[in-house]
Amino acid sequence: MxxxxxxxxxxxxxxxxxxxxxxxxxxxxxxxxxxxxxxxxxxxxxxxxxxxxxxxxxxRTILYAADPLTVRISMGLMLMAIILFVMGALRPNSLSVSFRRDRGHQNSNPGILALVRHPIIVAFALWAFAHILVNGELANILLFGIMLAFALLGIARLNKTKPQKLSAADYARVKQREAGSWGQRLRRAGDRQLAIELVIGIALYIVILHAHGPIIGVDPLAYL
Structure with missing residues (x-):
């Protein structure tokens, strides 16, 4: 410990x-x-x-055990997390964690950013929560619980600090990607790149799912 x-x-x-x-x-x-x-x-x-x-x-201090239902829920959350991570990693994002620099095209090609401001951090939070569901050992609960809190606090901090680093005009421009109804934002998000990101995310999920047992030592598929 x-x-x-x-x-x-x-x-x-x-x-x-x-x-x-x-x-x-x-x-x-x-x-x-x-x-x-x-x-x-x-x-x-x-x-x-x-x-x-x-x-x-x-x-090992076990507080609860995984079962087929919680494993299925966890696997679904992990699918969402990996897809969100891929989509967030491939889009420039002035308001959150990003691996790409904003070239001024976030409004015309926002992708997932029209729906989720912090896709990478939300993916991290989903990863943590999914693992809390199926890891009943005290050390793992502490590990993933702190990771979940860390992600939520990160979102709050970025919502406060990122806008301050942009000019008023740039902030207003970037905020436009989140404007309108949910349907309008969904249509704004949909493009060919989003479909490619979805395929990449699903493929990566399959790889991680089958590698989880050999690498981590716990095979989620064994519970199904």
Whole structure:
């Protein structure tokens, strides 16, 4: 349990540190935005792997067990999470986490952003919640519960800070993608790229689902 708590602390600290004294901006100024995103993504992934592996090695204190129903719900949530992640990763997004720079085409080609402002973070929250449903061990509940809280707090923080980094004109322009009724936003989201992203997301989900057992040691398909 001590290793898990250390890994959890390091993971959370690594995600708070870039905001202290605008460290993120200083690193980007010395390198580049692309280099920062790649480096930070690699670091986050490694820390996440360490944290999950430490949780798997922690003493087993089981509070509840998975069953076929919760596994099916979890699998459905994970399908949504992976599709959302792919769609969010492939669209520039001035109001949230993004892997692509905004070139001024967010309104004409918003995709999922017309429906969900923070697709990558929502995907992260769905991932955490899906794993809480089927992981009744205390260490795993702590792990994924904190990850869920971390995602929700991240959404609140981005809603406050991201608009401040845009001019009034740019913010009004980006907000237009969310304007109108749900039907209008749905039509605005639909394009050929969205269909491609959907296919990629489903394919990635299938790969992850079948790799989960060999890599993580738990096969969701065994519960079905």
């Amino acid at each position: 001590i290793e898990f708590l250390i890994a959890l602390f390091v993971f959370l600290f690594a995600h708070m540190l870039p905001q202290i004294g605008d460290l993120r901006g200083k690193i980007i100024a010395r390198t580049s935005r692309k280099a920062y995103i790649i480096g930070y993504s690699v670091l986050s992934t490694l820390l996440l792997i360490w944290m999950i592996s430490a949780a798997l090695r922690a003493p």
